[in-house]
Amino acid sequence: MPYGRSQVSARQIIVDILQRNGVEPIIPEEFVAGARWADEMLESLRLSDFIIADLSEFNPNVIFELGVAHGLRKPFIILISSESEGQIPSDLSGYQYLTYNPHDSYELHERLTRFVLSMQKRLTAGS
Template sequence: MKNNWLVTSGTAKIEEEKIIYIPTRGYDANGDEFNLTAHVNSDIEFENGTIEFSFKANDKSSICQLVLNTEKTPSLNIGMNTSGSLFGITKYDFEAQRWEWQAGLGNPETFEVDKEYTCKIVVLGSKVTLYVNNIKIIDSTQDIRKGQIKFYISSSNEVIISKLKVHNIKPKAFIVMQFSDEFNNLYTEVIRPICEDNNLECERADEFYTSTPIIADIVKSLNDCSIIIAEISPDNPNVFYEVGYAHAINKPTILLCDRKKRDRLPFDISGFRTLFYEDTIAGKTAIEKNLKKFLETML
């Protein structure tokens, strides 16, 4: 299916599956000239997977960045000339009304004009990795949300973007809980069906079939997943270790707790989003409904 593009600000044209930025000058309140920025929006939905594109620019100070959504807002820019780095990631803080550097490498003076560069952006859960010409540049932890991708471009000369490829991967929910019959039933009868209904691949540590150490698999899943659901009713040290790791990397997390097993939460997690439930027929209906609402809010 052919993708649709729309220039929503600045000057650019779409030609034979290429985006061509046309340099245009503007003037600020003091009468000083500056390069007008172009925003080119698409109908391509993205949250998890890989995006590749090539670009060519004739000016070392050119800005050529892919924009992704965070917390339902298009504010994460990845690409060329990000807050002083040749290649990197920058994020717009709407409250402070400024760009904030997230990660980056390279001196803009080393950019080779008229040379075609290839960017590959890999998003697995909250881990964002940028490759340039197949060379890994940076990793960054970000809360990526589903949304339409767009390009942010500015230069004193023409910029050409081409060869765009988008490969979506189904986002993953990693389930953290004690392995026992009662919690197995919660997983198979409630958590997994609700996740699958919300287009989430569901995974639990006892479903790993690898030769690597279990803790390595768990850490990888915690990093690669889009959301974590943790059942914290019993005082299980493994569960709380994984919840602590999830919070340390700012992973979106939903805590589940049986009211009859724990009347109040430990102090360190009392401020986090928690879904209390009752292990009854009526309680099953309620947790299904509330978990669905939580997932819809967070995805």
């Protein structure tokens, strides 16, 4: 889908970019709730080549998932909306992050596409 300068959800853009580039997105909210959720999340992080995490709502689960990704030495990028209430926690400020305007989906699409392509190139070079 072409992106104009209108509001499209960040999740929709992420999924579209990944699928267009042959990457299967794994979305934790689609896991079954309960004790198995943690097992599914940990396994999906372990199997992932890279992580895209949106911290715009400062969900503690996302912080935990980033900690796991870091422990597994998975490359990741943090997304944060320019309209979010807070800032990136100081412990994460040294990592790669992308601030996006939720009303300008074109910019997010372009910048995130570059990240995904660079991750694919990096993974291909490491094979």
